[in-house]
Amino acid sequence: MKKIASQVRRDIIRQTNAANSGHPGGSLGCTELLVALYFKIMKHSPAPFSMDGKNEDMFFLSNGHISPLWYSVLARSGYFDIEELSTFRKINSRLQGHPATHEGLPGVRVASGSLGQGLSVAIGAAESKKLNGDKRIVFCLCGDGEMEEGQIWEAVMYAGARKVNNLIAIIDVNNQQIDGSIEQVMPYGDLRPKFESFGWNVLEMDGNDMQDVVQTLETALASTGAAQPVVIMMKTVMGQGVDFMMHTHKWHGVAPNDEQTKIALAQLEETLGDY
Numbered sequence: 001m002k003k004i005a006s007q008v009r010r011d012i013i014r015q016t017n018a019a020n021s022g023h024p025g026g027s028l029g030c031t032e033l034l035v036a037l038y039f040k041i042m043k044h045s046p047a048p049f050s051m052d053g054k055n056e057d058m059f060f061l062s063n064g065h066i067s068p069l070w071y072s073v074l075a076r077s078g079y080f081d082i083e084e085l086s087t088f089r090k091i092n093s094r095l096q097g098h099p100a101t102h103e104g105l106p107g108v109r110v111a112s113g114s115l116g117q118g119l120s121v122a123i124g125a126a127e128s129k130k131l132n133g134d135k136r137i138v139f140c141l142c143g144d145g146e147m148e149e150g151q152i153w154e155a156v157m158y159a160g161a162r163k164v165n166n167l168i169a170i171i172d173v174n175n176q177q178i179d180g181s182i183e184q185v186m187p188y189g190d191l192r193p194k195f196e197s198f199g200w201n202v203l204e205m206d207g208n209d210m211q212d213v214v215q216t217l218e219t220a221l222a223s224t225g226a227a228q229p230v231v232i233m234m235k236t237v238m239g240q241g242v243d244f245m246m247h248t249h250k251w252h253g254v255a256p257n258d259e260q261t262k263i264a265l266a267q268l269e270e271t272l273g274d275y
Contacts, residue, residue, distance in 0.1 A: 003271035005035045009241045011072035013264045016255040019089035025251035027069035029236035034073045036213045046078035049106035057136045062118020063143035064098040074107040082275045116149025126167040141170045145177030148186045159229040160199030169231040174238045176249040207234035
């Protein structure tokens with residue numbers, strides 16, 4: 001999976017460079033998580049893809065701006081041809097800057113990127129599974145800057161109060177957002193006691209350590225079915241894997257130019273073949 005993650009990071013750099021647009025920083029930081037989910041943890045079916053996700057685990061990307069990562073992982077895990085990654089953010093492409101559903105891209109069940117909404121959608125999907133007797137799990141990834149959205153906390157309160165115990169939320173805690181660090185823009189304090197006070201089971205992991213990611217996700221899965229929803233505080237480094245992109249908000253939404261792309265790709269092993 002580490003080799004897959006390296007290739008996915010190459011895909012992220014190449015997509016954003018070719019489009020001269022996109023969000024490489026958070027995409028690079030969350031790579032281990034999505035690779036672990038799609039290649040080991042989740043039970044899912046690339047073909048045929050169904051919107052209802054019956055008898056499958058479901059994933060919702062609330063911080064939809066890290067779409068280059070999701071598109072790469074979806075393609076590499078068989079949802080569509082990897083050659084389609086070359087159409088990222090192009091006119092009439094199914095791979096829009098933020099995931100959308102009207103073009104029917106396999107793997108995407110809801111449009112996302114308007115921050116604050118994804119956790120509510122994931123709760124709805126989890127409740128639907130319960131009503132239908134479906135025992136599979138719903139996963140949702142949110143950004144830490146997204147914790148500034150009020151709707152997030154309505155969802156957090158609801159899931160805890162209603163004991164939505166087939167839900168695993170992951171918060172990307174990289175301490176960066178588009179205008180600066182969380183502390184500079186809108187500090188939210190310690191997330192752990194906030195979630196615990198609303199009835200969540202809180203886990204923590206190093207989101208850039210593949211072994212820790214897999215082990216923590218497996219612990220989270222084992223914790224479902226109890227009396228609480230599960231949330232994982234995932235500490236990551238924005239821009240992980242490319243030295244000049246790391247530890248800064250400046251690469252939140254800026255695409256690398258050709259020379260920067262050359263430097264970045266030299267740091268990332270090509271393991272599965274570029275598209």
